[in-house]
Amino acid sequence: MNFELNDDQIMVRQMVRDFAEEKIRPGVARRDEKEEFIAELLPGLAELGLLGMVTPEAYGGSGLDDLSYAIAIEELARVCPSTAVTVSVTNSVCQEPIVRFGTEEQKRRFLPHLAKGEHLGGFCLTEPGSGTDAGALQTRAVRDGDAYVLNGSKAWITNTHVGKVFVVMAVTAPGTGAKGISAFIVTSDTPGFHFLPHEKKMGLRASITSGLVFEDCRVPAENLLGQEGMGMKIALATLEVSRIGIAAQALGIAQGAFEEAVKYSRERHTFGVPLADHEAIQFMISQAATQIEAARLLTYRAASLRAAGGGPGQSQASSMAKLFASECAKAVCDTAVQIHGAYGYSREYPVERFYRDVRVTTIYEGTSEVQRMVIARSLLRD
Ligand SMILES: Cc1cc2nc3c(=O)[nH]c(=O)nc-3n(C[C@H](O)[C@H](O)[C@H](O)COP(=O)(O)OP(=O)(O)OC[C@H]3O[C@@H](n4cnc5c(N)ncnc54)[C@H](O)[C@@H]3O)c2cc1C
Incomplete structure (x- = not known):
């Protein structure tokens, strides 16, 4: 490629x-x-x-x-x-x-x-009692004339408070598992749509995340996305593509932390020479650069595949990119803090922020465990 x-x-x-x-x-x-x-x-x-x-x-x-x-x-x-x-x-x-x-x-x-x-815009799949096990979500949508009435709550939703348009997954046919879930486009000015207080997060502190509640929230029937029962299919198809974006986010974080580490290793002197002259530091930098390049190749490969029409290999490619890029980025940020010594532990240096910001990339839009499940499924199904 x-x-x-x-x-x-x-x-x-x-x-x-x-x-x-x-x-x-x-x-x-x-x-x-x-x-x-x-x-x-x-x-x-x-x-x-x-x-x-x-x-x-x-x-x-x-x-x-x-x-x-x-x-x-x-x-x-x-x-x-x-x-x-x-x-x-x-x-x-x-x-x-x-x-x-x-x-x-x-x-x-x-x-x-x-x-x-x-x-x-935002996307509401996760609930207080269901994250990885998304099919266990409880928010209900009941048809009532020309509307669906939504009741339930969502957790850990990005772009709440500032967002207006949300793609929301809710159960329309209880007892039928994932096939009973439907997707709706819901605007935050709909009566009965309430945001909960902001989460106090470890990282990504300049983004907004919170729960939200639907209380007899009447959503016009024409806001049903796809057909009734297609909600989980829509969610999975969406995540299959959006994971490329999270891989790219992790890649960018790794690149940013890496550049800071290289810069610092040239400025800081120990034993009369720049840190960059010590072989141990050079090996850390070599390892990080190689990890970043490998993550970039997997991420660009998944994106290029999608640009060429996707197909059956897409979910595996997206999950491999997201898994590898996020795990690598975590390791690279850790290395960047190590190269900074005590100053890496200080809020005065950007690597401290990258170290906190990167942590969520192995958690949201499917944890690393979920990516491994998706990859294994695609490898073992044939
Ligand atoms: C900052 C932030 C923003 C987010 N934004 C959104 C958003 O916009 N919209 C949205 O819908 N969600 C969002 N999320 C939620 C996120 O997608 C979920 O947190 C994630 O899917 C994991 O779900 P959980 O937290 O309930 O963990 P759980 O499902 O409770 O899992 C806990 C741990 O157990 C592991 N685990 C669970 N089941 C298995 C299994 N079968 N085998 C092996 N391991 C397992 C998981 O990998 C994880 O390590 C966001 C989360 C964060 C932190």
Whole structure:
């Protein structure tokens, strides 16, 4: 597989890198420290088309190819993982399923606002009692005339409070397992839709995560996404693609931490020479660079496969990319802290933030254990 980037992809990389360096980097530490959402960055992100990357131009998006999308998320995460997750979620788990499974009317109603960044989107699968075992979700949707009435609660949802459009999974046919789950497009101004207080997180502190509650929340029947009973299929198809974005996020975090470690190893002296002159440090740097390159190849391969139409190998490729990139990124951030010694343990240095931000990448959009299950299933089914 050839990963030579074309002119458009090179341009996207440069454009996002410039924006991240000039506009995002100056406030990263402050926003993390104060748990301040990235609101000030949204107009700039929208102007560059980054809030509607997966939506076709016909609906107001930038219609980027999958590899360009991954590159953009990687570049955002290299500087600010909180920005990367906010952008990734509104694109890949909100707009993507509407593009793929929505009716023409739903696309026209929701996508232009999302793609232009007037609204942010989210995805509600996880509940207080069901994360990995997503099929055990309890939120109920009962048909009542021209609406479905939703009752239940969701947990750990990204882009709440600031988000307007949410793809929500709920049970329409109890007792029938995953086949009884349906997907709905629900707007946060619907009566009976309530956000819970923000989670106090270890990392990604400039992104928003919280639970939410549906209390007799009447969702118009025309907001059913796909057919009744298709909810789990839509969720899994969405995650199969969005995991490439999380792999790219992990990759960007690893790259950012790695660059800090290399810089520090040249500046800090011990025993009369820069750290970079010690073989032990050189080996750490070599190992990290090799891990990052391998993660990049797997991530770009999964994105390129999707751009070529996906197919039966997609879920395995996406899960391998997400598993490998997130586990590598965790190891690279650990190495970056080690190279910084005590200063790596200080909030004054960015590697401390990367170390906290990276931790969730092996947890959300399917834990590493889930990725291993998906990979094993695809390997052993034939
Ligand atoms: C910052 C953040 C943002 C998030 N954003 C969203 C969002 O926008 N939308 C959304 O729907 N969800 C979101 N999530 C939720 C996330 O996807 C879940 O936390 C994740 O799927 C794991 O579910 P859980 O936390 O319930 O863990 P559990 O399912 O309780 O698992 C606990 C541990 O047990 C392991 N485990 C569970 N079952 C098995 C098994 N059969 N075999 C082996 N190991 C197993 C897991 O891998 C994990 O290590 C977010 C989470 C975080 C932290």
